[in-house]
Amino acid sequence: HSTTKPPPNPSPLRSAKFFQANMRILVTGGAGFIGSHLVDKLMENEKNEVIVVDNYFTGSKDNLRQWIGHPRFELIRHDVTEPLLIEVDQIYHLACPASPIFYKYNPVKTIKTNVIGTLNMLGLAKRVGARILLTSTSEVYGDPLVHPQDESYWGNVNPIGVRSCYDEGKRVAETLMFDYHRQHGIEIRIARIFNTYGPRMNIDDGRVVSNFIAQAIRDEPLTVQSPGTQTRSFCYVSDMVDGLIRLMQGNNTGPINIGNPGIVIPNCHRDDHNDVNTDLGFSHAGEFTMVELAENVKELINPKVEIISVENTPDDPRQRKPDITKAKELLGWEPKIKLREGLPLMEKDFRKRLGIHRTN
Ligand code: NAD
Ligand code: UDP
Ligand code: UDP
Numbered sequence: 456h457s458t459t460k461p462p463p464n465p466s467p468l469r470s471a472k473f474f475q476a477n478m479r480i481l482v483t484g485g486a487g488f489i490g491s492h493l494v495d496k497l498m499e500n501e502k503n504e505v506i507v508v509d510n511y512f513t514g515s516k517d518n519l520r521q522w523i524g525h526p527r528f529e530l531i532r533h534d535v536t537e538p539l540l541i542e543v544d545q546i547y548h549l550a551c552p553a554s555p556i557f558y559k560y561n562p563v564k565t566i567k568t569n570v571i572g573t574l575n576m577l578g579l580a581k582r583v584g585a586r587i588l589l590t591s592t593s594e595v596y597g598d599p600l601v602h603p604q605d606e607s608y609w610g611n612v613n614p615i616g617v618r619s620c621y622d623e624g625k626r627v628a629e630t631l632m633f634d635y636h637r638q639h640g641i642e643i644r645i646a647r648i649f650n651t652y653g654p655r656m657n658i659d660d661g662r663v664v665s666n667f668i669a670q671a672i673r674d675e676p677l678t679v680q681s682p683g684t685q686t687r688s689f690c691y692v693s694d695m696v697d698g699l700i701r702l703m704q705g706n707n708t709g710p711i712n713i714g715n716p717g718i719v720i721p722n723c724h725r726d727d728h729n730d731v732n733t734d735l736g737f738s739h740a741g742e743f744t745m746v747e748l749a750e751n752v753k754e755l756i757n758p759k760v761e762i763i764s765v766e767n768t769p770d771d772p773r774q775r776k777p778d779i780t781k782a783k784e785l786l787g788w789e790p791k792i793k794l795r796e797g798l799p800l801m802e803k804d805f806r807k808r809l810g811i812h813r814t815n
Contacts, residue, residue: 482505656801671752
């Protein structure tokens with residue numbers, strides 16, 4: 456009688472090639488701007504198999520062309536408002552138009568994407584036991600009455616305005632995430648993303664950085680929407696992706712702000728907005744008025760271009776800047792790329808896509 460245990464039964468599946476990848480990751484909205492950069496980063500890890508689901512409303516296959524045909528990559532045309540039956544370990548749920556002109560184009564569809572789309576992804580997460588991360592937004596703070604915004608702030612949002620399909624939609628999506636977590640024990644992660652920029656943004660999607668860069672390259676006036684004193688803080692896309700992956704891999708549900716509040720230099724107060732033009736205005740400031748942003752794009756990309764004031768859209772938040780204390784403490788994350796480093800990288804990508812070379 457021998458006490459030696461027999462070797463475990465080698466399952467035919469275990470040795471099969473689909474077990475080489477030990478993390479199967481779904482990225483909804485993976486053909487979009489942030490999603491495609493996230494896919495690039497996830498694909499760097501040979502243990503990851505990545506499945507993208509996208510309906511190509513604002514995204515494009517072109518953003519993923521380097522991965523099409525790769526054995527660890529799969530692209531599915533699918534709308535998240537319809538149920539999805541696949542087997543995955545993690546879900547990065549990004550699917551949702553992010554630019555105001557696109558999310559306002561069909562507001563009912565936007566709210567369905569946020570609510571039914573998120574419900575479906577949570578149902579999927581529940582069925583397969585996957586961890587799910589939602590890319591929520593700083594827009595959940597609305598036109599904030601607290602500045603900078605930390606995650607405990609409940610926001611100041613118009614429930615019946617033209618932006619509500621997006622910001623109230625994301626608020627319901629966050630609620631659904633927490634209800635599935637509390638009621639069904641789903642592992643959730645919520646990122647509240649602040650304005651993000653970088654290569655592959657839709658050239659004509661109407662967001663401010665893409666507008667100003669495209670306008671400067673095309674010799675068109677930079678359109679500052681009135682009053683121009685409204686502020687935003689801009690995060691480069693590689694920093695954003697790094698933050699999202701850390702959040703997914705860590706132990707905190709969030710919500711956690713991910714954005715770029717700028718580098719704070721002691722004794723340097725930005726509140727008066729007067730010191731911004733030193734060193735091109737980018738060295739210490741993370742929060743820019745739209746006039747300052749336009750002035751800096753002009754200086755960096757096309758000094759000959761004109762800056763004009765145009766009418767704004769309703770409910771435009773007047774100021775926005777993240778408090779990233781939680782991200783720093785819980786994820787060990789903070790942004791590395793300053794605007795003056797990121798803008799030229801984006802200019803290069805836009806020039807290539809527009810076919811307009813720099814002449815000066
Ligand atoms: P994007 O528009 O480039 O990407 C969104 C992607 O989702 C696109 O590929 C689009 O085709 C896809 N999509 C939209 N509706 C869909 C649906 N019903 N089914 C399947 N796919 C669908 O936007 P982005 O800037 O990459 O934003 C990604 C996520 O980050 C969004 O959830 C957005 O709300 C969030 N976010 C972005 C920013 C930002 O500054 N870029 C700020 C806050 C939050
Ligand atoms: N769902 C999905 N994929 C799955 C499991 C569920 O798309 O693998 C959808 C399902 O169609 C439903 C939603 O997710 O509309 C919520 O699913 P859940 O099981 O939580 O709720 P129920 O189906 O019981 O309403
Ligand atoms: N904006 C602008 N000119 C443009 C586009 C936008 O001045 O051509 C302003 C807009 O009024 C807002 C800010 O830029 O105050 C950011 O707008 P965006 O649509 O990029 O993102 P949001 O933060 O509003 O989602």
